[in-house]
Amino acid sequence: MSIKKVIIIDDSAFMRKVISDIINQDPHLEVVATARNGQDGLKKVQEYKPDVITLDIEMPVMDGLKALKEIMAEHPTPVIMLSSLTYEGAEATIEALELGAVDFINKTSGSISLDINDISEEICRKVKDATSAMVEKPKSHNHTVSSQKRSPNFVSDQTIITIGVSTGGPKALQQLLSKLPGDFKAPILIVQHMPAAFTKSLAERLDRLSEINVKEAVNGELIKPGTAYIAPGDYHLSIKSVGRAYATVIDQTEPIRGHRPSVNKLFESVADLNRVNKVGVILTGMGNDGTLGAQMMREKDRNTYLIAESEQSAVIYGMPKSIIENVDPDLIEPIDSIPSSLIKLFNHWLC
Known part of the structure; x- marks a missing residue:
């Protein structure tokens, strides 16, 4: 070096x-x-x-x-x-x-x-x-390249989207969430690696910039379509069934592979759910948090749909690269294209 x-x-x-x-x-x-x-x-x-x-x-x-x-x-x-x-x-x-x-x-x-x-x-x-981050001048128009290997094969009338992101995450989340319509038909659960004092400010700012609701998750709330729930800093976020509904779980159990919140923990909790379509999204970040959880989602439910941010747009390519190399995601594309792909899930495959 x-x-x-x-x-x-x-x-x-x-x-x-x-x-x-x-x-x-x-x-x-x-x-x-x-x-x-x-x-x-x-x-x-x-x-x-x-x-x-x-x-x-x-x-x-x-x-x-x-x-x-x-x-x-x-x-x-x-x-x-x-x-x-x-x-x-x-x-x-x-x-x-x-x-x-x-x-x-x-x-x-x-x-x-x-x-x-x-x-x-x-x-x-x-x-x-x-030193390994990708930083460049904003471009007026990007030539984006997407790689879709499989289309979803959803069977339920309910869908949960989970997102894991680390370094470079606030900008990526703004690019993604601000492009979703207010009537977006799925709840979104997000783990962003960030200290406790900052996730509330992140949620409030994203809420101001987005048509959907964005909030810091609290323990035991029933998740709703059109709302994004961000894990509080230094707390794990997971999800559990409550009858036919689903509720957040916030806890301070031990860090997982050095992370609290942990993307793996969120993804693994979703893998255990029944009667719901599962979409896992991995965005920019150092390391490989989310890979084991995505593997579990795929193993427990073949209808899981996994999306990885492409190297073209990821500030730090570690987390998406690990998903691409170890889990074989269904879709690989730059951050600017991911919102339209999520919208398409509902306008096409889930209609």
Whole structure:
């Protein structure tokens, strides 16, 4: 692995120094420049052409969101946001992820986090992961390529859609959910790998941008068509039968393969249901969470329909690639095409 160049943009001299020291300890990473605000950062990005940028949100002269828009438009580069755990910080972080930031790091104790060294491993891991992210200028029109191997063979009058997503997820979820009509005929259950303080802001923002209802899931609610339920951060989301209906289950049982919420747990709970059509969707993300659950869905019900986001659009291709290599999904296509495919399930195969 070649050494990757990193730029730190933060208005705190202390944070610039500490984060630089953390990143420079990794033999595969090198901080080539730091900047004290977004305006200064843009000049450094143009000069040094880094592989990854860490970007604070709250800065004078030019804040992180304005700088991010400029970076994505002029110098598309993987960006990791540094965020506070406040409600306002969570809102701004979600907006940044939808604008194209790859991931974020919590400033655990405010804008100047004296304990930032406690998460040094997480910082280096996320910066290294970001080096493999696909970031490019928005295109006015994409030539999309889809690969459909099988059509659904649904037999029930009820359908449940489950979605697993990780790094790059907020933007992908916005692209998907905002294109579904308000009268969409299925409930959607979503596991997005994200800390507890951020999933509520994510659900609220997606709800504002979508015709369907989007909410953070609560324990024991009966799921309804036209509503998307997002697993609360640090809680598993699964589903159970309640008579002829289905209800959410929220719990804090042990993480599964390092994840809570776990896509595998959600998919496995759906695999156990009867009298319902099952659609599993795997979007962008690092690792392979969801693969074992998708295998179980396919083994227990041959009518399960699996969709994987294609490499063409996935910010991080890990989770979809694992599904493609290990489960043989029925449909592989870019994120922009997935909403119309889900709509088609109801307008064609489920009519």
